Amino acid sequence: MKHDLQIAETTCDGAQVLAALAALANPHRLRIVARLADGERHYVSQLAREIGISRPLLHLHMQKLLEAGLVTSRLELSDDGKALNYLELAPFHLSLTAESIRHCVKSLPAPGDTGE
Amino acid sequence: MKHDLQIAETTCDGAQVLAALAALANPHRLRIVARLADGERHYVSQLAREIGISRPLLHLHMQKLLEAGLVTSRLELSDDGKALNYLELAPFHLSLTAESIRHCVKSLPAPGDTGE
DNA sequence: TTCATGTGTAAGGTTTTTCTTACGCATGAA
DNA sequence: TTCATGCGTAAGAAAAACCTTACACATGAA
Numbered sequence: 115m116k117h118d119l120q121i122a123e124t125t126c127d128g129a130q131v132l133a134a135l136a137a138l139a140n141p142h143r144l145r146i147v148a149r150l151a152d153g154e155r156h157y158v159s160q161l162a163r164e165i166g167i168s169r170p171l172l173h174l175h176m177q178k179l180l181e182a183g184l185v186t187s188r189l190e191l192s193d194d195g196k197a198l199n200y201l202e203l204a205p206f207h208l209s210l211t212a213e214s215i216r217h218c219v220k221s222l223p224a225p226g227d228t229g230e
Numbered sequence: 231m232k233h234d235l236q237i238a239e240t241t242c243d244g245a246q247v248l249a250a251l252a253a254l255a256n257p258h259r260l261r262i263v264a265r266l267a268d269g270e271r272h273y274v275s276q277l278a279r280e281i282g283i284s285r286p287l288l289h290l291h292m293q294k295l296l297e298a299g300l301v302t303s304r305l306e307l308s309d310d311g312k313a314l315n316y317l318e319l320a321p322f323h324l325s326l327t328a329e330s331i332r333h334c335v336k337s338l339p340a341p342g343d344t345g346e
Numbered sequence: 347t348t349c350a351t352g353t354g355t356a357a358g359g360t361t362t363t364t365c366t367t368a369c370g371c372a373t374g375a376a
Numbered sequence: 377t378t379c380a381t382g383c384g385t386a387a388g389a390a391a392a393a394c395c396t397t398a399c400a401c402a403t404g405a406a
C-alpha cells in the first residue's frame with residue numbers, strides 16, 4: 115500500500131511541516147492545489163489559463179509546491195509533438211494540532227542556528 | 231461540549247484557512263504555539279525570554295496568531311500589582327488534504343477581487 | 347518563413363514580512 | 377527618587393515574497 119505524505123503526525127519533521135505550511139499559505143497556490151484535485155490532468159500553460167494568472171507567475175508558485183513535495187511534474191510529448199509539463203498532486207494529509215506542533219517543533223533548528 | 235476551532239473540515243472558510251496557514255508558516259510562531267501547549271501558563275515577557283527573542287518581536291508574531299484566532303490573551307494583575315498578559319491557545323485542529331482544499335477554495339474571493 | 351503553441355528563466359520593481367531600536371507609560375520595591 | 381519589572385507601539389532598515397515584462401528555445405501547421 116502506498117502511503118500519503120503524512121505531515122505532522124508520526125514523522126514530524128519540523129522543517130517539512132514548515133515548508134508545507136509556507137507552500138499552502140497563499141491563495142494562488144491553494145487554487146492550484148484545488149484545480150489539481152479535480153480529477154483532470156493539467157499541464158502548466160493550461161492550468162495558468164484556468165486559474166487566470168500568467169504562466170511565469172504560475173511557474174513561480176508551482177516551484178514552491180514542488181519544493182515542498184506537494185506536487186510533482188512530468189514532461190510528456192503530446193500527439194502533435196509539443197512538450198507538455200503535466201502536474202500531479204502528491205497525496206498528502208497535513209493534520210495540525212497544538213499537540214502535534216509541540217512535538218514536531220523539537221526537530222526545528224534553534225533560532226540562531228543555520229542548520230549546520 | 232466545547233468544540234475545537236475545526237479548520238478546513240466542515241466549516242471550510244477559505245479566508246480563515248488561509249489566515250491559519252499564514253499564521254503557522256513561521257518558525258517563531260510554531261515555537262510560540264509549542265510553548266503555549268506545554269501545560270504551563272505564559273505571559274508575554276516571560277514567553278519572549280523562554281523562546282529567546284525580543285519582546286517587540288514576540289508581540290509582532292503574537293499579533294498574527296491572535297488575528298488568526300489560534301491564540302487568545304488575557305490581562306491579569308499579579309500579586310505585586312504588575313499587569314501580566316497571559317496567552318492561551320485556542321484549541322484548534324487544522325486538517326488539510328487536497329480534497330478539503332478543493333472544497334474550501336470555493337469560498338475564496340476571486341483573484342482580482344478585493345472581497346467587497 | 348511565419349504563426350501559434352508549448353517550455354523555461356532572467357531582470358527589475360512593488361509589496362509584504364520580518365526584525366531592531368527606541369520610545370512612552372505603569373507598578374512595587376529599595 | 378531610582379531601579380527593575382511589566383505593558384504597548386512607532387519608525388525605519390533589511391530581507392523575503394510576489395508579480396510583470398521580456399527574452400530564448402522548441403515544435404507542428406499554414
